[in-house]
Amino acid sequence: xxxxxxxxxxxxxxxxxxxxxxxxxxxxxxxxxxxxxxxxxxxxxxxxxxxxxxxxxxxxxxxxxxxxxxxxxxxxxxxxxxxxxxxxxxxxxxxxxxxxxxxxxxxxxxxxxxxxxxxxxxxxxxxxxxxxxxxxxxxxxxxxxxxxxxxxxxxxxxxxxxxxxxxxxxxxxxxxxxxxxxxxxxxxxxxxxxxxxxxxxxxxxxxxxxxxxxxxxx
Ligand code: DX5
Numbered sequence: 498x499x500x501x502x503x504x505x506x507x508x509x510x511x512x513x514x515x516x517x518x519x520x521x522x523x524x525x526x527x528x529x530x531x532x533x534x535x536x537x538x539x540x541x542x543x544x545x546x547x548x549x550x551x552x553x554x555x556x557x558x559x560x561x562x563x564x565x566x567x568x569x570x571x572x573x574x575x576x577x578x579x580x581x582x583x584x585x586x587x588x589x590x591x592x593x594x595x596x597x598x599x600x601x602x603x604x605x606x607x608x609x610x611x612x613x614x615x616x617x618x619x620x621x622x623x624x625x626x627x628x629x630x631x632x633x634x635x636x637x638x639x640x641x642x643x644x645x646x647x648x649x650x651x652x653x654x655x656x657x658x659x660x661x662x663x664x665x666x667x668x669x670x671x672x673x674x675x676x677x678x679x680x681x682x683x684x685x686x687x688x689x690x691x692x693x694x695x696x697x698x699x700x701x702x703x704x705x706x707x708x709x710x711x712x713x714x715x
Contacts, residue, residue, distance in 0.1 A: 499683075501710050502560070503703075504671070504693035506531040506542065507640040513547075517554045520696070523703035524711075527558040529671075529691050530580070531640075534565035537589055538638035545574035552579030560584060560629075562610065562671070562691075564637045569596055576605040584608030584631055587619040597626035610671070612637060613645055617658055624662040629689070630655055634682065635672025640693040644673030649685040656686030676709040683714050 503525040508516040520528060530548050535541040548559060560582035561575035568585040575583050583600045587609050590596040597607035608629035611619060613636060620627065632652050635642040648670070655668055669689035670682040679690055692710060699706030 498667075498688060499711075499714055500526040500667075500669075500689040501707055502527045502529050502669070502689055502691050503696050504529045504531055504562075504640065504691050505697075507693045507697045513551060514554045516697075517551055517557075519703050521555040521557055523696070523707045525557065525696070525707055527560060528555070530559060530561045530575070531693075532561050532563050532565055532571075532575070533638065536566045537586065538564045540564075540638045545571065545578040548575060548580060549578035558582070560606075560608065562608075562631070563589070564610075565589065569599060572596065572600050572605075573603050576600065576603050580605070582606040582608055582629060584610050584629065586610045586612065586637075588612055588615055593620065593623040594626055597623055597628075601626065601628070608669070610637075611651075613648060617651070617655055620658070624658065624664060627659070627664060627666045629666055629669055630659065631669045631671055631691075632682075632687070633672055634670050634674070637672075641698070642673050644675070644678045646678070646681055649681050652682055652685035652687050674710075676706075676713040679710055679713045 533540040533542040559580040561580040600607040606628040610631035667688040671691035696706040
């Protein structure tokens with residue numbers, strides 16, 4: 498099922514609650530918290546306390562995208578903060594099955610993200626534990642970057658890999674998604690679309706931005 502998910506990385510942190518209410522009003526399906534530690538990526542963002550403080554602001558599902566080293570240290574904190582889904586990067590764990598299993602055992606949906614340069618072989622031994630597969634379509638760390646269309650064959654191959662394992666987990670794309678390019682990853686097999694600047698910085702506002710993204714998939 499198609500989901501338009503807003504990344505709050507580029508939101509106005511001085512009015513985060515209002516931004517979340519605006520996003521709910523604009524019709525997004527969920528919110529993604531881009532968690533960054535200044536080590537795995539050269540940027541620093543939201544601790545679990547910020548997510549917890551915002552949990553009651555809207556009813557939307559929250560997902561935490563952990564762009565951090567040592568995700569096993571923090572993944573359950575984001576579940577406790579109110580995220581239904583926690584996404585770890587395959588590049589940051591020495592045992593992806595363990596990292597995903599921890600999240601599942603704590604009642605969460607376990608996601609795994611792959612950087613553009615990371616192959617699907619990084620998923621070996623953990624395919625059955627994947628509830629969400631995120632194909633990065635930018636190098637992680639910052640919003641407002643250009644979409645890497647070369648990832649579309651990887652999206653297609655990822656769909657095939659999951660299907661071959663009998664895993665119906667959706668594929669999510671994250672990075673540079675706009676109305677003019679969203680049809681590509683959709684055709685390749687993606688169902689969840691993360692958009693940050695495409696929604697938050699849209700000249701006609703968040704509602705128009707979300708409607709445009711959905712119309713581009715119709
Ligand atoms: C990169 C971030 C961004 C963000 C989306 O680390 O994960 O991809 O969520 O930002 P835009 O839509 O502006 O690329």
